[in-house]
Amino acid sequence: MLTPDEAEKAILDHMAPFLREDCPLEAAHGRVLRADVRADRDLPPFDRVTMDGYAVRTAVIAAGTRTFRIEGTQAAGMRALKLSPVEHACVEVMTGAVLPEGADAVVPFEQTTRDGDVVTLAAGVAPPAGFSIHRRRSDHAAGEVVVPAGRRISGREIAVAASVGASTLTVSAQPKIAVVVTGDELVEVDDAVGPHQIRRSNDHAVRAALIAAGFPRVERFHLRDLPSEIEHRLWHILAEYDAVLLTGGVSKGKFDFMPAALAAQGVREVFHGVAQRPGKPFWFGVTSHHKPVFALPGNPVSAYTCLHRYVLPALAHASGIVAPAPRLVALATPVNFAPPLAYLLPVRLGSGPHAELLATPDPSNTSGDFAGLIGTDGFVELPADRTAFPIGTVARYFAWV
Known part of the structure; x- marks a missing residue:
């Protein structure tokens, strides 16, 4: 019988990658990125002012100039002004603006006094070159990877992609997943329940967890303990869905038909049983088309635990997600x-x-x-x-x- 680590490795070794597809940026939240996003230009693309103030040359301050005359105003979104060569020249600038040509520092408003167009530096103010400036290319150079493949896309990745003009992203196709519960004792939540029956919970729990984990295309099915019904419906499910999760019918009891039914459908068993509790009867196999089939134990805690220990990591792996450190x-x-x-x-x-x-x-x-x-x-x-x-x-x- 396999250890949990051995079972995990066996599953990952048999998980074929899901297909890729292109996705508009506005629909990409929650998808898995399959191709790097690169900067289309330097970031930032210009020397950017980071404080409201006055753009100056630090060399003239070092030479003793303390009073400056404002030559213009540079706001965010304006083309860059050019600082004249006179020593006392400065330009009023706003946060986010392009640094005027010829300037190499910004003195914040609060470190000056102003009288009309004349600005005087406060005592002791002597900014170094680069002060209050976000230098061009200091974050990323054009062509650099800004969002690596293998991440589930959140608002952060979308913001970066938007900033580099990536209106379409290459992502993993979202797999169609079937969640199948088996057993004559099961009834749907809103059906009348007899004293010998229990309400279905596994398929609801598994579906909810799959959706929360980023796999929204999930449908639920119920198969009774009838070999003919299992054979007929299982064939259609295996043909239509990209991954199949079964709960129940995988132990050694008289009515545990699933292992034999899967074999009859051409599903190759990779392993049956893991040396763990709960979840010892856990079964895994693949179809002839390399689709994964997970047969979880019927006990709710066992099924839910095996889902998190094996199934969700396997689906993330097939989606191209880079596995996090344990x-x-x-x-x-x-x-x-x-x-x-x-x-x-x-x-x-x-x-x-x-x-x-x-x-x-x-x-x-x-x-x-x-x-x-x-x-x-x-x-x-x-x-x-x-x-x-x-x-x-x-x-x-x-x-x-």
Whole structure:
């Protein structure tokens, strides 16, 4: 049986990249960037004034000039004025304006006194060259990458793309995802429920998490424990969707038809079972067209945990997202459990006296206790190579979306 890390690697090794497509900038929020955005010109494209004041030559100040005559006003959006060669020349400038030609510093208004067109510097004011100036090309040169591929696009990336004229971005196509629950005991939320039945929750939870993670094209399905129905509907689902998530029917029971049904549809099993709790029966395979199929355990906590541990990272990988460094936290209380299974333990996050992230274990009552996850922030993964984890043990952390 695979360890969680081995299962994660096996999945990523079999995830084919999603297709690329071009997307208008105004529709790009939340998409995954697949091609670098480069500066179309120097940034900033000119020497930019950063304070309201007067543009001067520092050399004449150093030579003793303290009084200047205003030759004009330079506002943002105006073409650059040219400072005349006379020693006492200056130009009134506004924040964001192009620095007038010949000037090399800006004296802020509050460091001067003004009488008509005559400006006098306050005692001791002697700005260095470059003062209150944002130099051309000091941020980025033309052609430099300003937004690297592999990022999910937020307002920050959109602002930068807009500033360099990138009206269209190359992004990952959004995959169509099917979430399929199985079992005769399941009924929809608003249906009448018998004493022998339970309401569907896994597909609602999985769909909501997928959307929150940036995968909005999700549809839900319910298959009863009838081999003929599973065979017929599963064929259509596998043909139509880019990724398929099944919950239930993957254990060893008499009515756990999914592994055999998937094999009959030509889905190749990559692995079945991970040495972890919850979620030991987790199954993964690929179709002949390289579409991923994830079969999650039917217990709600198991399904939700496996979704975050394996499925969401796999979909992000296929979208081209550069994987972040593992997030680490320290245990706030000791934990003891019996191997040989890794423990995916729900926790609440807090901080310690040195601003370190602390994880307080908050396990659910059972793997069917979805309500037990309310109030938790995510889970830590404790390996199966030991039984005792004292306070301060550093563990890998996975956040719920």
